[in-house]
Amino acid sequence: MLKRVAEMSGWGTPLPAGKGRGIAHVLSFGTWTAQVVQVDVTDNTVTIEEVWAAADPGIVLDPSMFKDQIMSGINFGLSQALGQEITWADGQVEQANFDTYDAMRMYQAPKITIELLENSPRMGGAGEPGTPPSTPALANAIFAATGKRIRQMPLSNEIDFI
Amino acid sequence: MYPKIPLTVNGQKQEIEADPEMPLLWALRDIMDIKGPKFGCGVAACGACTVLIDGEAVRSCSQPVGEVEGEITTIEGISQGDELHAVQQAWMKHSVPQCGYCQSGQIMAAVALLEENPDPSDEDISDAMTNLCRCGTYPKIKAAIKDAAQTLGA
Ligand code: FES
Ligand code: FES
Secondary structure: OHHHHHHHHOOOOOOOOOEEEEEEEEEEOOEEEEEEEEEEEEOOEEEEEEEEEEEEOOOOOOHHHHHHHHHHHHHHHHHHHOOOOOOEEOOEEOOOOOOOOOOOOHHHOOEEEEEEOOOOOOOOOOOOOOOOOHHHHHHHHHHHHHOOOOOOOOHHHOOEEO | OOOEEEEEEOOEEEEEEOOOOOEHHHHHHHHOOOOOOOOOOOOOOOOOOEEEEOOEEEEHHHOEHHHOOOOEEOHHHOOEOOEOOHHHHHHHHOOOOOOOOOHHHHHHHHHHHHHHOOOOOHHHHHHHOOOOOOOOOHHHHHHHHHHHHHHHHO
16 A cells, blocks of 8 residues: 555655655554645745545445545545644633634645555445545655654644645 | 515515525525525635525625625526536536535536636636535536536537
8 A cells, every 4th residue: 555655656756846745654444544745835835736545445335435535534634734723712612613713725625646455354434544644644745845843733833834 | 574675586586574684595595495505604704605696606694685686596596497507417427525515505606607717727716616615525626617617618
């Protein structure tokens, strides 16, 4: 799975200055998932350009729907990095709606390529596995592009995104 | 007693009795029983409630019903009889929706975009399509809009 995502993303091939790739993988809900995120950092502002994901959930019954769920999981995860934060004041959560707790919008959405492998002996889930590796892969990509390690969510507290 | 408010919705003239301050979304859903437009946030932040007023995309949760000027179109009104609008067909072909909640608003925003710009670039689509999709179906929305643009232009 790591080999496949490396091939898909051209891992190891040189990138122009200001760009970086990051990788992360996980076993989530029975599905092995690896992702590479590529970013561009211009004027200290991060654009999430592209994401490649390889997932191995064992037998896949509906590949098209499965890939869609992985895609949604990736964008759901990246949304957290882009600025989702719950804060408390006076014993209450301060965020009540999308004006204070936004998610990724069209202009921020990366190109996504997904491939499925069917080696795992057990069938795994489709909905969640896209989410957990997306943000660490993004943080690694930002490190590759800038040398800056961000270890707290949302990443937007320490670097700007478009 | 509330005043009578004349409205044209999906080509049908009607009068409703409502507080003119009532959001158009409530009037559509609760008084006229038109459930295509959805309530997502109520503060014009998500676009789930998008309808057309004289062809322009409007977030109906934040539009007082008493101030509507022009003809309202909801997703119920864009097909021709049994034949779905080209945007709806493209949505089906690309299997765009995940949960589906945002999608009637997305489709209405796309219809308005293609009405104004029949051949939108990626950037035009990103600029015009500001509706939230919590499921992140953006790549598919974009592909479906391009497909619909081709069908409509052909
Ligand atoms: S419900 Fe109207 S914009 Fe969210
Ligand atoms: S399909 Fe679920 S919010 Fe858009």
